[in-house]
Amino acid sequence: MVTRLDAKMFDSEAENTWCPGCGDFAILRSLKMALTDLDIAPHEALVVSGIGCGSKLPDYMHVNGYMTMHGRPLPVATGAKLANPDLQVIVVDGDGDAYGIGGNHFLHSCRRNPNITHIVEDNQIYGLTKGQYSPTSDLGFVTTTSPDGAIERSLLPVAVAIAAGATFIARTFAGDPRHMAAVIAEAIKHQGYSLVDVLQPCVTFNRVNTYDWYRQRVYKLEDDYDPTDLDAARARAYEWADRIPLGVIYRNDEVQTYEEQVLPLKAGSPLASTLKLQAEPAPGQYEPLKEQFL
Amino acid sequence: MxxxxxxxxxxxxxxxxxxxxxxxxxxxxxxxxxxxxxxxxxxxxxxxxxxxxxxxxxxxxxxxxxxxxxxxxxxxxxxxxxxxxxxxxxxxxxxxxxxxxxxxxxxxxxxxxxxxxxxxxxxxxxxxxxxxxxxxxxxxxxxxxxxxxxxxxxxxxxxxxxxxxxxxxxxxxxxxxxxxxxxxxxxxxxxxxxxxxxxxxxxxxxPKRMLMHGNEAIAFGALAGGCRFISAYPMTPATSIIEWLSAVPDDYGMVTKHAEDEIAAVCMALGASYTGARAMTATSGGGFSLMVEAMGLSGMTEVPLVIVEAQRGGPSTGLPTRTEQSDLLFMVHASQGEFPRIITAPGTIEQCFEAGWRAFNLADKYQCPVVVATDQALAANLRSLDMDTVDPEAVEIDRGATLTPDDVDTLSEEYRRFRFSDDGISPRAMPGRETAVLTVPSDEHDEHGHINEEPEVRIRMMQKRMQKLKTAEAEIKPPLLYGPEDADLTLVTWGSTTGNCLDAADEINAAGGSANVLQFIDIWPMPVDPVRHALDRCRRKVAVEQNYTGQLALLIRMTTGVAMDDVLTKYDGRPFSPREIIEGVGMEVASGNKA
Amino acid sequence: MDYDSFLADVQQCGRFGSREETAFVTATVLRAVAEVLPMAHVESFAANVPHELMVYLRGAHQKPDPYFDSNLFLGWVLATVDVTGGRDKTEGGLDLFVAYSADEAIDRCRCVFGVLKSALDDDQSELISIHLPDTIQQIYAES
Structure with missing residues (x-):
């Protein structure tokens, strides 16, 4: 595709502190490629992140960014999207952010369906704090906070997202950057909340779920797989351990986005209204509201 | 009968x-x-x-x-x-x-x-x-x-x-x-x-009069001040703020979001504010407890944030539908680390309306969190008001160093979101234009917004942020004095208790006594010199507060070194009646805890 | 070259404590090579690479991912650098393991590449080299 953009436009001068070999590099690169392919320039996008290694991504990219708190990028992104729907809003966070501390926001974003792309760097471990088990760590996983092996069963994010009403759910693997870029682009194009669960080895602190481990288990969804078939999606959502499906597992393009249904937005975005009033206050418009107090 | x-x-x-x-x-x-x-x-x-x-x-x-x-x-x-x-x-x-x-x-x-x-x-x-x-x-x-x-x-x-x-x-x-x-x-x-x-x-x-409570006045003031986004989670006694704004006709473009919890509520407001819209949230102490971390995010990323905190009896669920003023010191100190914040505490419905729009000017100008502190009695009690006391014509929208997209287009040099400046304020661009792509990190950062932990960057950035508080002092309201200047008794108070004190002072004066009322409106940053000046002229100073520890008195003493002569407190969740105040100050201040 | 002498050379180069560890490192580097080597070329190495190791190269894809870069390649090898989980004693600051793990991974690539090169003829070696991501290509050249 010919676009006016070059992926280099997204390069940042910030010093990168990711471990060499980290899957985050591939995610960063795939996101840049996806935006370039979709002709979305750095100033037209907003990348909101949480806390964790991968959440430093906006710093390593020339793009509007808001690096927030642990678990909270989704609501920050939702507020930004509602206030200025023109921004292409993308959330990048980790499995601890999205499925742990921010689990409530994850659930409600699924059913709320704002036009936000949610990329979860799911490495099944807490890397920034040097290796504690995460909501997606497998049963028996030995870490510093689970020295005898994790005794909680792992969360299946795809299944949860389906149950919570998400309208686009995909999984990809950081070891397949081209697949990842294509899936991310597809997710960005989707009108509504889109979840991209990225299997991303933590090369430093996760000695179990390595590139090799994933390579032996992942498979790409067949060409004739129909992601609009809810029953088929449910079946794939529970596939884990031995066989892990990659690709768009579920999509429903029939649901309106949250923003499309907010009636006051038809009068203009909060940003547009604020700018208008800033330029030209219109105090007369409030007089009728006083009637209700009489 | x-x-x-x-x-x-x-x-x-x-x-x-x-x-x-x-x-x-x-x-x-x-x-x-x-x-x-x-x-x-x-x-x-x-x-x-x-x-x-x-x-x-x-x-x-x-x-x-x-x-x-x-x-x-x-x-x-x-x-x-x-x-x-x-x-x-x-x-x-x-x-x-x-x-x-x-x-x-x-x-x-x-x-x-x-x-x-x-x-x-x-x-x-x-x-x-x-x-x-x-x-x-x-x-x-x-x-x-x-x-x-x-x-x-x-x-x-x-x-x-x-x-x-x-x-x-x-x-x-x-x-x-x-x-x-x-x-x-x-x-x-x-x-x-x-x-x-x-x-x-x-x-x-x-003349025609309106019947309005503090929450409605704040909501109305916010709307008139250009606020077009509120996200909140229902919590008594703050709920009627988002309810009132949700009922505003759609053509005003007032977007309201009932979020999944208070953390989401405050974060959505921050996200909206980051884009350049005027955005707020409203809650009570319990919800505010959940918003505390995000308050620090606002401080660090210098994204304006307006939070209304309608206090009720605590701790925990406490007295959910009753009044108290026990979150003051919490609001002053909430969130880890040090960053500028402004706390304004209206005491009357008219002041609530003003606080509703002024909070946004303060937040925009100083790019920090602004807390509008009220209490259940102020939030929910109705008062009749003359029509012109709520005057949208008087509302000013002052966004300080906020750069609109058009401003950004004409920038003459490379944009740096956190540019060092003498007054601590760095012009804030709205995202969306090629000339100002901006990343704001919750980590310490350099002028460009890149994560940076070098000591010299940290020191200058801290000084830059904290300088904003000094800059803000110029427009912080000194305490308001009502009644005769040379009264024998000064009731020192804040929030809804102001009204009770005003009526009590009137009764004392009507009965031949001599009392006035000193109301603190802008509580943080404490306007130290005007406060010292005002308190120096008082004879007997009695703080009247709806809490156990006399938090305003403690704060005054902490910031100015001036101690109250007595503190009259009440913490049963019911507002003071003027009679209780009169008896309280007349009888050796029975329940007084000295601050 | 047979499998045993291949491993012995790698072990000597990397001073690995055991044959098992050596086998793991060798397998992992070759698996990473298989990620970038088009399937069509794989069989041309069968004559010179021990059949025990050809298993790993045969994991290659028809069309390798063109965006597979040096970091991803190193990521594969890093998984062989063994650490036993320990409590965080660095208070979140510089982690020595992280600081040195890339060097260690590069050394491991060097050892496997060195032995591999010695087993291959020049054309075969060139075929491997041109498919490696840039930084890895350099390491290969220096091995």
Whole structure:
């Protein structure tokens, strides 16, 4: 595709502190490629992140960014999207952010369906704090906070997202950057909340779920797989351990986005209204509201 | 029902309506208050309810006067009882010679007991009237009409309110209730004529007045100040802020979001504010506890944030529907680390309206969190206001160094979001233009917004942020003095307690004493020099606060070194009545904890 | 070259404590090579690469991912750098393991590449080299 953009436009001068070999590099690169392919320039996008290694991504990219708190990028992104729907809003966070501390926001974003792309760097471990088990760590996983092996069963994010009403759910693997870029682009194009669960080895602190481990288990969804078939999606959502499906597992393009249904937005975005009033206050418009107090 | 030839009065009385939750106590009380306001009278209305949808005793207290009223007044001259239980509950708060209106059907009301308290009791067939027209639920209509007749207040005001209330449901219901009202009014008038000594007389030609509470005033002020986004999670007593804004007609473009929790609420407001829109959230202490981390995010990323904190009795669930001022020091210190914040505490409805829009100017100019601190009494109690006290024309929208997209297009140099400056303020661009792509990190960062932990960057960035607080001091409001400058007694206060103190000082002065009131509005940053100056001129300084520890007094002492002479505190969840303040300061300040 | 001498050379180069560890490192580096080597070329190495190791190269894809870069390649090898989980004693600051793990992974690539090169003829070696991501290509050249 010919676009006016070059992926280099997204390069940042910030010093990168990711471990060499980290899957985050591939995610960063795939996101840049996806935006370039979709002709979305750095100033037209907003990348909101949480806390964790991968959440430093906006710093390593020339793009509007808001690096927030642990678990909270989704609501920050939702507020930004509602206030200025023109921004292409993308959330990048980790499995601890999205499925742990921010689990409530994850659930409600699924059913709320704002036009936000949610990329979860799911490495099944807490890397920034040097290796504690995460909501997606497998049963028996030995870490510093689970020295005898994790005794909680792992969360299946795809299944949860389906149950919570998400309208686009995909999984990809950081070891397949081209697949990842294509899936991310597809997710960005989707009108509504889109979840991209990225299997991303933590090369430093996760000695179990390595590139090799994933390579032996992942498979790409067949060409004739129909992601609009809810029953088929449910079946794939529970596939884990031995066989892990990659690709768009579920999509429903029939649901309106949250923003499309907010009636006051038809009068203009909060940003547009604020700018208008800033330029030209219109105090007369409030007089009728006083009637209700009489 | 009674009559006692106690002191006569016109347009100066307090009325209590008591009943079970779900019996329409609130709608009756608000209706009565509205009818009085429409008759040209000044009204102050206080509601007291428990945190339950149904069941439990509720009451509503309406005070009537001919001048602006700032608090309720105990004891009351008239009790309208919707349940037999409400009579003994309020007996201690009845003026000698007060009237009780209740249906004659209630056989178990101990009339001799009431008589012993100086109340003469007669019975009225109010329940029968309601039942004859179809439902005992219309008892409150009958009782309101009886109160009209008793006080000489023309029924037409009450009837109009009743028709409006029920007309929303059906015309038929409105007609039936109007008929109940007429019959109850006639029966009462036949029975008592004009024997009740406390009269209510409409003031002909009085200007129209609004009936408004603090939450509505803040919400209105915010809207007029250009706020077009609120995200909140329901929490008493702050809920009516997002409710009011949600009811604003869609063509105002007011986007409201009932979020999944308070953390989401404050984060959504931050996200909206980051784009350049004016955005807010509103909550009470429990929700504010959850918002604390995001307050620090606002401080670090210098994204403006307006939080309304309507305090209630704590800790934990505490007294969910009652008033307290016990979060002040928490608000001053909330969130880890040090960053500039502004806390403004309106004390009257007019000040609430101003705080509603001014908070956004402060947040935009100093790019920091601004907390509008109120309390349940201020948030929920109704007061009559002259139309021009809420004046959208007077609202100024000042966004400080906020760069619009057009400003950004004409930047002459590379944009640095956190550029060092003498006043600590870095021009804030809105995302969306090629010339200013900006990343704001919660980590410490350099001028460009890249994560940076170098000592020299950290030091300069801290100094830059904290300098904003110094810069802000120029427009921080000094405490407001009401009453004679050289009074013997100064009531030092903040929030809703201001109104109670104003009425108390008036009564003291009217009785030949000498008192004034010093109200703190902008509490953080503490305007140290003006405060010292104001306190130096006071003779006896008594802090009056609705908390246990005397938090304002502690804060004043911490920032200025000036100690109060006494501290009068109250922490039962009920607002001070002027009488309690007068007694409290007169009697060695019985419950005083020295600050 | 047979499998045993291949491993022995790698072990000597990397001073690995055991044959098992050596086998793991060798397998992992070759698996990473298989990620970038088109399937069509794989069989041309069968004559010179021990059949025990050809298993790993045969994991190659028809069309390798063109965006597979040096970091991803190193990521595969890093998984062989053994650490036993320990409590965080660095308070979140510089982690020595992280600081040195890339060097260690590069050394491991060097050892396997060195032995591999010695087993291949020049054309075969060139075929491997041109498919490696840039930084890895350099390491290969220096091995």
């Amino acid at each position: 009674i009559v006692e030839m106690a002191p006569q009065s016109t347009n100066d009385l307090s009325i209590m309506i008591g009943g079970d939750a779900g019996q329409g106590v609130e709608s009756s009380g608000a209706g009565f208050a509205l009818a009085l306001a429409r008759a040209g009278l000044h009204v102050f209305a206080l509601q007291d309810y428990r945190s339950r949808i149904r069941g439990g005793h509720n009451f509503y207290q309406v005070r009537v006067g001919e001048r602006p009223l700032y608090s309720h007044r105990d004891p009351v001259e008239l009790l309208l009882a919707l349940t037999p239980q409400s009579i003994p509950l309020h007996l201690h708060n009845m003026q000698e010679g007060a009237a009780v209106i209740f249906p004659q059907k209630w056989e178990d009301v101990d009339v001799s007991h009431l008589t012993k308290h100086g109340l003469k009791v007669d019975r009225l067939p109010l329940m029968e009237i309601a039942e004859r027209h179809g439902s005992r639920l219309m008892l409150n209509t009958a009782v309101l009409a009886a109160a009209s007749a008793l006080t000489g207040f023309p029924l037409k005001y009450m009837e109009q309110v009743i028709r409006e209330n029920f007309g929303r449901k059906s015309e038929e219901l409105a007609d039936t209730n109007a008929a109940v009202a007429q019959e109850a009014y006639d029966v009462t008038l036949d029975h008592f004529g004009d024997s009740f000594p406390h009269r209510i007389k409409p003031i002909e030609g009085a």
